[in-house]
Structures are given as C-alpha cells and as structure tokens.
Amino acid sequence: QSQYSVILFSFQQRIEIHKLRQGDNLILGFSIGGGIDQDPTQNPFSEDKTDKGIYVTRVTEGGPAEVAGLQIGDKIMQVNGWDMTMVTHDQARKRLTKRNEEVVRLLVTRQSLQKAVQQSMMS
Amino acid sequence: QDDNWGETTTVVTGTSEHSISHDDLSRIAKDMEESARLGCWRHVGASLAGALALLSFLTPLAFVLLPQLLWREELEPCGTPCEGLFLSVAFKLLILLLGSWALFFRRPAAALPRVFVFRALLMVLVLLLVLSYWLFYGVRVLEARERRYGAVVQYAASLVDALLFVHYLAVLLLELRQLQPQFTLKAVRSADGASRFYNVGHLSIQRAAVWILENYYQDFPVYNPALLNLPKSVLAKKMSGFKVYSLGEGELPPASPSPPRPRPLRVPLGPHHQPHQPMCHHGVPLGPRCHPPVPPPCPARLVVAVEEAFTHIKRLQEEEQKNPREIMDPREAAQAIFASMARAMQKYLRTTKQQPYHTMESILQHLEFCITHDMTPKVRAGLGPRGNRRYLSAGPTIQYHKERWLAKQWTLVSEEPVTNGLRDGVVFVLKRQDFSLVVSAKKLPFLKLSEEFVDPKSHKFVMRLQSETSV
Numbered sequence: 256q257s258q259y260s261v262i263l264f265s266f267q268q269r270i271e272i273h274k275l276r277q278g279d280n281l282i283l284g285f286s287i288g289g290g291i292d293q294d295p296t297q298n299p300f301s302e303d304k305t306d307k308g309i310y311v312t313r314v315t316e317g318g319p320a321e322v323a324g325l326q327i328g329d330k331i332m333q334v335n336g337w338d339m340t341m342v343t344h345d346q347a348r349k350r351l352t353k354r355n356e357e358v359v360r361l362l363v364t365r366q367s368l369q370k371a372v373q374q375s376m377m378s
Numbered sequence: 379q380d381d382n383w384g385e386t387t388t389v390v391t392g393t394s395e396h397s398i399s400h401d402d403l404s405r406i407a408k409d410m411e412e413s414a415r416l417g418c419w420r421h422v423g424a425s426l427a428g429a430l431a432l433l434s435f436l437t438p439l440a441f442v443l444l445p446q447l448l449w450r451e452e453l454e455p456c457g458t459p460c461e462g463l464f465l466s467v468a469f470k471l472l473i474l475l476l477g478s479w480a481l482f483f484r485r486p487a488a489a490l491p492r493v494f495v496f497r498a499l500l501m502v503l504v505l506l507l508v509l510s511y512w513l514f515y516g517v518r519v520l521e522a523r524e525r526r527y528g529a530v531v532q533y534a535a536s537l538v539d540a541l542l543f544v545h546y547l548a549v550l551l552l553e554l555r556q557l558q559p560q561f562t563l564k565a566v567r568s569a570d571g572a573s574r575f576y577n578v579g580h581l582s583i584q585r586a587a588v589w590i591l592e593n594y595y596q597d598f599p600v601y602n603p604a605l606l607n608l609p610k611s612v613l614a615k616k617m618s619g620f621k622v623y624s625l626g627e628g629e630l631p632p633a634s635p636s637p638p639r640p641r642p643l644r645v646p647l648g649p650h651h652q653p654h655q656p657m658c659h660h661g662v663p664l665g666p667r668c669h670p671p672v673p674p675p676c677p678a679r680l681v682v683a684v685e686e687a688f689t690h691i692k693r694l695q696e697e698e699q700k701n702p703r704e705i706m707d708p709r710e711a712a713q714a715i716f717a718s719m720a721r722a723m724q725k726y727l728r729t730t731k732q733q734p735y736h737t738m739e740s741i742l743q744h745l746e747f748c749i750t751h752d753m754t755p756k757v758r759a760g761l762g763p764r765g766n767r768r769y770l771s772a773g774p775t776i777q778y779h780k781e782r783w784l785a786k787q788w789t790l791v792s793e794e795p796v797t798n799g800l801r802d803g804v805v806f807v808l809k810r811q812d813f814s815l816v817v818s819a820k821k822l823p824f825l826k827l828s829e830e831f832v833d834p835k836s837h838k839f840v841m842r843l844q845s846e847t848s849v
Contacts, residue, residue, distance in 0.1 A: 286848040351849045
C-alpha cells in the first residue's frame with residue numbers, strides 16, 4: 256500500500272489596494288474585462304479561451320493598483336473574500352466599487368507566476 | 379532717334395470712343411452670319427423631310443389607283459383577297475400617319491449646328507425605297523400594262539409594310555438607342571464652379587449638348603454676377619487686352635523724338651491682370667471697395683410682412699352675398715396685397731442682390747398663382763423647402779421670366795466633329811457671352827454581377843459583448 260500525498264501549489268498572489276479619493280469617488284486605478292455574460296474568445300489575456308473570469312485589462316500609471324503591484328493580465332479570483340470566478344461583469348464592478356470600503360484585498364493569479372513556479376520545479 | 383522704338387516700347391492702351399475691342403468685332407460678324415445660316419438651314423431641312431413624307435405616303439395610293447384610272451377595262455376582277463388588302467393598306471397607312479405625327483411632328487427643341495446624322499440617314503433610306511418601288515412599278519406595271527389587279531395591290535401593300543419597318547427603325551435609332559445609360563457627363567460652369575453629373579446613352583456630341591442644356595435650365599441656379607463680390611468695374615466690361623484703334627490724322631504728333639506715351643486710362647481688366655495687389659481675405663483687392671462679408675439676411679421679416687398682407691383677403695364662399703364692387707379676381711387681389719408687402723420684399727431682394735431677376739410683373743404673377751391655389755404664406759414668400767425657395771436663393775434659371783434667361787444662344791466648341799458619337803474622355807464647351815459650361819464625358823464602368831446563394835437557415839446569431847470597465 257502506498258499513500259500518495261498531493262501538494263497543490265496555488266500560483267496566486269495577494270494584493271492589497273488602498274483606494275484613492277478623487278472628489279466624491281474612490282478609485283482603484285485599473286480596468287476589468289470579462290464575466291459570465293461576456294464573450295470569452297475576445298479576451299487577449301486568458302490562456303483558455305473558454306475562461307469567463309475577470310481579468311485586469313489596464314492599469315493606470317501611478318495609481319493605487321500599480322503601487323500595490325497589480326499587473327495587466329492578472330485574473331482576479333477573489334475580492335475581499337467574495338468569489339469572482341463566476342460573476343457577471345456588472346457584479347464584479349459592484350464588488351470592487353463599494354462605497355464604504357477603503358481597502359480591497361484581491362486574490363489574483365498570473366500566467367507569469369505559473370510559468371515561474373513550473374520552471375523552478377523542473378530545474 | 380531710337381531705331382528700335384518698335385521693339386522696346388510698351389504702351390499701355392485704354393479704350394477711347396474711337397475704338398471697339400476685338401471681341402466685339404468678332405462677335406458682331408459671327409452673329410450676323412450665323413443667324414442667317416441657321417434659320418435657312420432649319421427650314422430647308424424641315425421642308426425636305428415634309429415633302430419626302432408626303433411622297434411616301436401618297437405612293438401606295440397612287441400604285442393602287444393608277445391601273446384603275448388608266449386601263450380599267452382590261453383589269454381582271456379581284457375578289458376577296460383584294461378587299462382584304464385594301465383594308466390592310468388603309469389601316470397601315472393610318473397607323474403610319476399617326477406614328478409619324480408622334481415621332482416627327484414635334485417642335486424641335488434646338489437648332490443643331492450640323493446635320494442630324496440619323497435623321498438624314500433615314501430620309502435617304504426612305505427616298506431610296508420609294509424610288510426603287512417606283513422604278514419597278516414603272517417598268518413592270520405601267521409599261522407592261524399588268525392585268526392582274528391583285529398583284530398590283532399586293533405590291534402596294536408590300537411598300538406600306540416596308541415603310542412601317544422604316545418607321546420602326548426610326549423609333550429605334552432616334553429614341554430607343556440612347557436610353558440605356560453609357561456615359562456620365564460632368565457639366566461645370568466656368569464662372570462659379572457649379573457642377574452636375576448626368577447619365578446619357580449613345581449620343582452624338584451635338585445631341586448630348588442639347589441634352590445638357592435642357593437640364594441646365596432646370597438644375598443650375600441662375601448665374602448672378604452680382605454675387606461674385608467683384609468690383610462693378612470689373613464685371614461691367616470683361617475685355618481681353620487686345621484693342622482695335624482707329625488712328626486719325628490729327629492724333630499723332632509729327633516726328634516726335636520720344637515715343638508717344640498715352641496716359642494710362644482706367645482699364646477694366648479682369649482680376650487675373652492684377653497679380654501684385656494685396657488681396658482681401660475673400661479674394662477682393664484691398665481698397666475702398668473691400669468690405670467684410672455680409673451675413674445672409676434673415677427672411678423672417680419678409681414672412682411676417684407677407685402673412686399680414688394675406689390676412690386682408692379671403693376666398694369668397696358661395697353662399698355669401700357681397701357687393702359686386704368688392705369682389706376681385708385673383709389678379710386684382712394680388713395687386714391689392716402687393717402694395718402692403720412691396721417694401722419688405724424690395725428690401726430683401728436688394729440685400730440678396732436678386733433684384734435684376736424679379737420684376738414686379740413676375741412677383742405679381744407669383745402672388746396671383748398662390749392666391750388662386752390657396753397656398754400658405756411661406757410659399758407666397760418663396761420660402762418653401764429646398765426646392766421651392768423662390769426668393770431666398772437663386773433658383774433654377776427656367777423659373778425666371780423669359781427675358782431674364784439672358785440669351786438662348788449657345789455656341790458649341792469642340793475639338794472633334796460634332797456629329798461624332800460620345801467617347802470616353804471627350805470634352806466640349808458650351809459657350810455664352812459671360813460664362814461657359816465645360817462638359818466632359820466618362821464611360822460608365824462595365825458592371826460584373828456575380829451571384830451568391832444564401833441559405834435562409836444560415837442566419838444564426840450570438841451575443842457578442844466585451845465591455846471594459848474602469849474601477
């Protein structure tokens with residue numbers, strides 16, 4: 256009898272963004288695309304073209320997201336504990352722009368991260 | 379003494395009362411000779427055609443009647459076939475008559491400079507046909523005293539058939555061939571650049587010119603020199619720099635050592651003769667005449683004046699009883715109202731520089747027209763939608779009174795003989811005194827249509843959303 260223990264590597268990163276106040280709005284400084292109501296084949300950042308998750312499409316220079324380390328092409332898995340892998344585009348937007356939250360904690364995954372871990376495992 | 383006086387002196391000449399310009403001379407001579415020639419030629423052509431038509435119409439009748447008149451006793455009696463032939467000849471002649479009336483007896487729209495080739499061709503054809511029939515008739519029937527009357531009537535009937543076919547050919551050549559569009563003609567007016575495109579079929583250059591002119595009167599806004607913003611002295615006399623002098627005995631000082639230099643008079647040269655004058659921003663040379671462009675006047679005042687004027691009259695209903703002295707016909711009603719809106723209208727026309735185009739008579743006629751047909755004040759003031767802006771902007775030339783059309787005499791200038799057909803790249807010019815129409819022809823492209831079958835079941839759709847939101 257052999258026991259196999261599987262160690263699951265999660266290629267994920269936690270990013271904490273402090274929202275910036277601009278007038279009456281709190282902004283994060285990036286743009287999102289994707290959602291279960293969107294067309295996944297048009298997503299330039301996803302490796303799997305059936306992936307309907309939320310991706311970061313643009314990061315404004317010098318904004319709070321860039322400062323916190325968010326990069327373009329990141330897939331957002333969770334926001335403050337809320338799941339973002341099976342949400343519509345509008346639901347995602349609402350979860351990111353809640354007026355009473357000044358800090359959002361994102362769980363993101365990145366292809367470059369995956370590749371880095373794979374390469375280090377092989378060598 | 380300066381021997382090279384002739385070569386080295388420049389003399390600025392002006393006009394004096396003893397000189398007329400070269401243009402005037404040539405124009406006078408040309409007018410005189412042309413009007414004589416064209417009028418004559420038109421009548422000769424028409425009378426020739428008429429005589430030929432009459433001849434060809436009477437020939438079958440002559441063929442049928444001559445044997446009866448000349449050798450009645452010797453003729454064999456001819457029963458039913460003859461009667462059938464008589465009927466058919468009679469009806470075909472009637473149809474030919476009506477057809478000729480429809481096709482040929484129309485007032486020609488224009489006097490063409492050269493012979494209309496197709497018409498001449500048809501006339502020659504008819505002449506040949508009739509002559510050859512007469513020839514055979516003379517030999518076979520008259521000389522031989524043909525006794526079979528049936529054959530003679532059949533001969534006459536065959537001539538009528540041939541004439542009908544010639545008429546059919548005439549319809550094809552004169553009317554139908556040019557219907558399918560083959561060329562696009564671009565007509566540009568040289569004075570202000572207004573241009574239009576027309577599609578025509580196979581036409582000769584002169585016929586295409588007539589077509590263009592017919593559409594010109596309808597499509598092009600009337601040529602208004604006053605709107606060109608040039609000083610009046612320039613517009614009044616457009617002359618070339620070439621003058622004709624009459625030198626009398628007493629004008630030249632005898633044996634003068636220095637060349638006679640007439641003082642330069644004020645010469646009304648065209649704008650291209652003053653290249654060094656500083657130009658105003660809209661092309662008028664600086665000076666006392668340069669003024670900033672005037673914004674177009676608002677027509678609201680005119681409409682109000684017209685509306686007020688029209689509240690004073692109303693249509694007489696049948697049941698109303700009125701004093702006979704008070705009842706007016708449209709003409710008098712128009713005159714009555716005109717007085718109250720005359721001032722507003724005059725002011726408006728003066729500011730838009732349309733004064734020369736609307737005489738009082740034409741305005742009264744327009745008012746009469748509107749009153750008779752119960753039009754709204756906007757139409758009366760000439761402010762309808764784009765097509766009916768009678769007084770607001772220059773309308774097509776044909777809506778103005780006859781004398782104001784400013785000449786129906788056009789000159790066709792062309793490098794090729796004008797009876798040649800249109801080809802790709804042909805350019806000809808229709809000249810008039812103050813401007814000209816440059817017409818260029820381009821062949822319409824040969825269209826290649828291919829087919830593609832679309833299955834109705836193949837129309838299926840999915841939602842394609844890809845929005846990007848910034849947070």
